[in-house]
Amino acid sequence: MELGTLTLPKSDWRKLAAVLESRLAGQESLFTEDATIVEAADAAMKHYHFVQTKSQEKQQRHEQRDLVTIDLQSIATSEYRSLGPELVAHTFWEHLGFNQILQNCGLSTEQQALAQAVIIGRLVAPSSDLASWNWLRNQTALLELLPVDLSNIRKDAVYEIADILLAHKDKIEKALRDQEALLFPSQTTLFLYDLTNTYFEGQCKNNALAKRGNSKEQRTERPLVTLALVVDQRGFPIFSRIYGGNQSEPQTLPEILKHLYVPEEPQLFSQERPTIVMDRGIATKETIQLLKSVGYPYLIVERRAVEKEYVQEFEQAKTTFEPIGHEIASGTVYVKKLLWENGSRVLCLSVGREQKEQAMDALKEERFLQDLGRLQASVTKGNIQLVEKVGERVGRLKERYPSTASHYDIVLQLDDAQKKVTTVTYDKKESRVKRQTLTGCYVIETSHQDLAAADIWRLYTTLTKIEEAFRSLKTDLGMRPVYHQQKSRTEGHLFISVLAYHLLICIEKTLAEQDDHRQWSTVCKALSTYQRSTIILTDDQDQIHHVRISSTPESAHQEIYRLLNVKDPLKRKHTVIAKRL
Structure with a gap:
């Protein structure tokens, strides 16, 4: 046996040998009560098992080798695609049970895959829908993670899936709330409510949501659209609603309360109604009286x-x-x-x-x-x-x-x-x-x-959670600006950002639970160097080999994957594609 570093006195070596011999034979030893010998035996067995494991792995690698003679001058690479952030997003897509939620809404397998591509695209590479379509086709390995081949995805399909998701908005949001409650258990006591707005590019003359108003981004020269959002005290979304850019903030509260409490349906909370927390923009005398009247x-x-x-x-x-x-x-x-x-x-x-x-x-x-x-x-x-x-x-x-x-x-x-x-x-x-x-x-x-x-x-300072949500939606999730000239497409664009935020908040909370407080933008940047690529080789028979492979994770990648329990499911793909003339 290779024992590694041995600190036991030489006079005890014979006793240690007897203990090790007994352990290897699966028997009890006469010297097990000697603490120093037991400690030395434990260390030796640990080193022994490590060496044995490595030896078995080496033997397995040798048995599985596929050897050919390669012309080193022929080695080239191509089709580099981003994979690191996509792996994390795909993992949390599965954690949240997105596919099952969408299936319950009647979406087909292809529609589920397309929804995943568009929502994760908004999380990883936020931009316009047209830019997302180009990103899916030319820059990401996300399509390799999907169960359906979307390599020839149509541009209009990106718009159409947003319309389909919007049609099931309330059902999807409720299912995500329930799943997040299971993944991140907590007694919900606070609901934080606020509104923000963002601006359009273009005149949007036929868009009923595009209205002039008080821009929170000081873009008063542009028509605006308003997003109302309810989150809990940790920042998880509860409910969202989209309004015109000139929407009076206090007037939105009755509709929001109507959706939060429906006597005929199961409640969002199990025991008592949560406390509604709001800032100055909504809190008029009338809204306060409304809260009192409905209890x-x-x-x-x-x-x-x-x-x-x-x-x-x-x-x-x-x-x-x-x-x-x-x-x-x-x-x-x-x-x-x-x-x-x-x-x-x-x-x-x-x-x-x-x-x-x-x-x-x-x-x-x-x-x-x-x-x-x-x-x-x-x-x-x-x-x-x-x-x-x-x-x-x-x-x-x-x-x-x-x-x-x-x-x-x-x-x-x-x-x-x-x-x-x-x-x-x-x-x-x-x-x-x-x-x-x-x-x-x-x-x-x-x-x-x-x-x-x-x-x-x-409790009042928890309003920073909804401010953080709006900041993420605008900065990390491509909510601004809005390029759509139609009302339904505008609503779909904003809802895609809200769905992407569900993934973002789950990722950040999982890290925070392990005392890692990095934001998604930092994680995304760190993982950007983990990629998928194709290695091109020519053997001594002039056959051209294509090997599709993920890069070897660096230490920064490994740490994030460990914290988030992420594994790369993509296997090495080897194809002989042609013979060089």
């Missing part, structure tokens, strides 16, 4: 500036409120809980938000006063003096700096004829002082009375 617990920051009602409390926040600081990178947050009607309110002062808002306010105020100073100088020099003209300039200043100008009184001093302005003066209102006091302040309202202020604040 949903809620946790919101209201659209109106409720903090103005608590100026005195906020003046003493840093000395009288409870500080939360050890878990926040951007600075301490001070919180105080007050009972309110049938729930409670939590007054919050965020130091990080305070510093950010103060910097923004200071910059706006500086620019406002500079422009106002220029107007004063022009009036003094006589360049502009007519009341109407000066009034127009003041009006434009107020339009350009509405939040700052509201805190100033601008006074025009007129001549005796009341036709010309002689001087322009301004005074700072008391409201400016109040604004400085309330910088970084906000009020969380909730129906919960039994939770502590810090716990309510932490």
Whole structure:
């Protein structure tokens, strides 16, 4: 036996030999109670089994060898295709039971394969549907993982499968929720609800969803489309809905609640209704009253500036409120809980938000006063003096700096004829002082009375999960821009991105459970060098061999595959295709 490194004293070697002989014979040894000998025997047997395994593998390789004499000058490679990210996505496609879900919706095997190609394409190489079609044909080995040959896939088939998936949207989303609940068990307590929008390329004159509105990406020159999304506290999608770009955010809540709670159907939650968490954009008095009327617990920051009602409390926040600081990178947050009607309110002062808002306010105020100073100088020099003209300039200043100008009184001093302005003066209102006091302040309202202020604040901060979802949809999953000129195709495009997000969140959560917090974009980049290619060889009989093979995984690939339990199912393919003349 090859024992490897042996640390046992030479006087015990005979005893060790007896133990090893007994183990190899499958018998008990007289020396098994000697801990040092047992330890040495365990190490020796481990090394022995390792050597035996390698020896057997070597023998098996020799038995399976297919030897030919090759002209080294003939070796070439071709048909390089990306495989690493596709392997991960394909593995999680199977984990989520996508094929079974689609089969239950009536999709054929070919349609299931096409859906997998399009959805994984959106995850791995997000782009327009036309670009995805080119990617499938020319850049990825994903088609080799599918049960159906899609090498001659039609361009229109990419659009058509999106229409088919959209027709089964509610059923697919519910089935995915159920499967994710099995894969990642958790007691669902929070549903986070928000809306985002993205812009179109083109005029979209015949697209009923393409509407002008307030762009969250500052693309007001483009028509928009809106995506409403509900996720749980971990970021898993619960429900999505698509609206026109000019959709009023608060008006969407009744429809969303209708889908979340249907008395005649099994619920999304087993014991009690989850708490609905929303940000300022949706939380009007009317939506809060709606949540109360239908019995949903809620946790919101209201659209109106409720903090103005608590100026005195906020003046003493840093000395009288409870500080939360050890878990926040951007600075301490001070919180105080007050009972309110049938729930409670939590007054919050965020130091990080305070510093950010103060910097923004200071910059706006500086620019406002500079422009106002220029107007004063022009009036003094006589360049502009007519009341109407000066009034127009003041009006434009107020339009350009509405939040700052509201805190100033601008006074025009007129001549005796009341036709010309002689001087322009301004005074700072008391409201400016109040604004400085309330910088970084906000009020969380909730129906919960039994939770502590810090716990309510932490629940509210889970809204970052839906912000992360929107960021992934727009940045990693090709949701923007939208090129489609038809309503149904626009809905299909957005729904494909939502389905791809189901794969993304499952991949990232699986990594996070093993203390690896890399995002999908980082994983995708690391795996981009794992590829599938064809090696071309010519033997001594002038036969041309094509060997289709996956690359050998590097250490970075192996680590990701280990964490995600991913294996490459593609085998080596050897074909003799011709004989060289």
